[in-house]
Amino acid sequence: MTEVLKNSWALLLGVMLLMVGNGLQGSLLGVRGGDAGFSAFSMSIVMAGYFAGFLLASRLTPGMIRRVGHVRVFAALGSFISAVLILYPAFPHPIVWTIERMVIGFCYCGVYVTAESWLNNASSNENRGQALSAYMIVQMVGIIAAQAMLLIPDSSGFLLFVIPSVLVSIAFAPILLSISPTPAFDTTRPMSLLELFHVSPLGMVGMFLLGGVFASQFGMAAVYGSEAGLSLAQISTFVAAFYVGALVTQYPLGWLSDRMDRRVLVMAVALVGGVAAALAVTLSGHFTVLLAAAFLIGGASNPLYSILIAHTNDFLGTDRMAAASAGLLFINGLGAIAGPLISGYAMQTMGPGGFFMLISALMLGLTGYAGWRMTRRAAPQADDIGAFAAVAPTGSMVAVEVAQEAVIDAQEAAEAEMIEAARAEAEAEDRLR
Numbered sequence: 001m002t003e004v005l006k007n008s009w010a011l012l013l014g015v016m017l018l019m020v021g022n023g024l025q026g027s028l029l030g031v032r033g034g035d036a037g038f039s040a041f042s043m044s045i046v047m048a049g050y051f052a053g054f055l056l057a058s059r060l061t062p063g064m065i066r067r068v069g070h071v072r073v074f075a076a077l078g079s080f081i082s083a084v085l086i087l088y089p090a091f092p093h094p095i096v097w098t099i100e101r102m103v104i105g106f107c108y109c110g111v112y113v114t115a116e117s118w119l120n121n122a123s124s125n126e127n128r129g130q131a132l133s134a135y136m137i138v139q140m141v142g143i144i145a146a147q148a149m150l151l152i153p154d155s156s157g158f159l160l161f162v163i164p165s166v167l168v169s170i171a172f173a174p175i176l177l178s179i180s181p182t183p184a185f186d187t188t189r190p191m192s193l194l195e196l197f198h199v200s201p202l203g204m205v206g207m208f209l210l211g212g213v214f215a216s217q218f219g220m221a222a223v224y225g226s227e228a229g230l231s232l233a234q235i236s237t238f239v240a241a242f243y244v245g246a247l248v249t250q251y252p253l254g255w256l257s258d259r260m261d262r263r264v265l266v267m268a269v270a271l272v273g274g275v276a277a278a279l280a281v282t283l284s285g286h287f288t289v290l291l292a293a294a295f296l297i298g299g300a301s302n303p304l305y306s307i308l309i310a311h312t313n314d315f316l317g318t319d320r321m322a323a324a325s326a327g328l329l330f331i332n333g334l335g336a337i338a339g340p341l342i343s344g345y346a347m348q349t350m351g352p353g354g355f356f357m358l359i360s361a362l363m364l365g366l367t368g369y370a371g372w373r374m375t376r377r378a379a380p381q382a383d384d385i386g387a388f389a390a391v392a393p394t395g396s397m398v399a400v401e402v403a404q405e406a407v408i409d410a411q412e413a414a415e416a417e418m419i420e421a422a423r424a425e426a427e428a429e430d431r432l433r
Helices: 002-035 038-066 070-090 094-124 126-149 159-179 195-201 201-227 232-257 262-282 287-313 318-350 354-373 396-433
Strands: none
Touching: 002 038, 002 070, 002 094, 002 159, 002 201, 002 232, 038 070, 038 094, 038 201, 038 318, 070 094, 070 159, 070 354, 094 126, 126 159, 126 232, 195 201, 195 318, 201 232, 201 262, 201 287, 201 318, 201 354, 232 262, 232 287, 262 287, 262 354, 287 318, 287 354, 318 354
């Protein structure tokens, strides 16, 4: 890890500042939209715009990078992010905000693709997994830190939009001044969705459902807080609890997933998240319950993202893992667009509790589907189970492909160790003879 920090500290610092800006603008819009009288459904359209832009950029950014290079794409998209963040308070209208959120989502995806490409290029086979872990941690820390900034006094109404704009602008300085352009850029063509479904129905269905869960917590948690009448300090703490849970549980659950039938773990973890969300509906008057529910939901949904990718890999050869992950990311993006829209409609028709009702339904649906899939196919053999690599749902397809490379490297290293051990044992037996 020391080597990773030494080689990539500027990139990781820049990514953390970018995530502070991203986390703050998402929560801030949820609060300011409520103050401006926007309905929950109007805000859901605004929030869904981010994921629509993100999904679009995942298709277009690779071509942009090939045409003009990493540095130009990175700088151009960063400039757009900084500009849009300042424009939000100037035009407080749902339609304008939706367009701006789409631009923000597009630009952030492009920035992630570029940053993750640099990170991959700066990593070796030996430390790629550590680099990915550091990248995921700084992302989560950035989002958590952003929530504390909601409490900064802002009598003008513009300051809290200016701060993330400045942070994003500053974020590019250490990256662009310390990173050299990467080699030729390429991404894997995704596997067809039909083929992917045949390979791993649970992986595909689970990623779609998780897309809805993650997008709801990322985009609509602050809207829920505003609709439920929480104070600004409570909203800040509530949103942060999702990501604290993700940080705490990611690696313990990843460790478990390498040592048991992953479908059992998916079922158990999704059940915990679904029950936590259901309890939040019935006990919403207790803020401590809301915090515990947010912690458990975040602690369930974020690791499940990585576990489902690892589960899908269990049925694939290493040469097809990257293609499958690209398809999983696409289906997750579709779920992410639908999640805020359904959540906003549920909150509009059933009250703020509709936020947790949707999350509970999605998580319990995943629980039931995982249990049903266990009756349809035997668990993979222990020798076929690949290594777990933690991936944050906030990353782009490049982060997922880097995770796949880390898994492949780990598997190849393990196979090499087994071959070496067998050779040493054979030599020892020869000497005894």
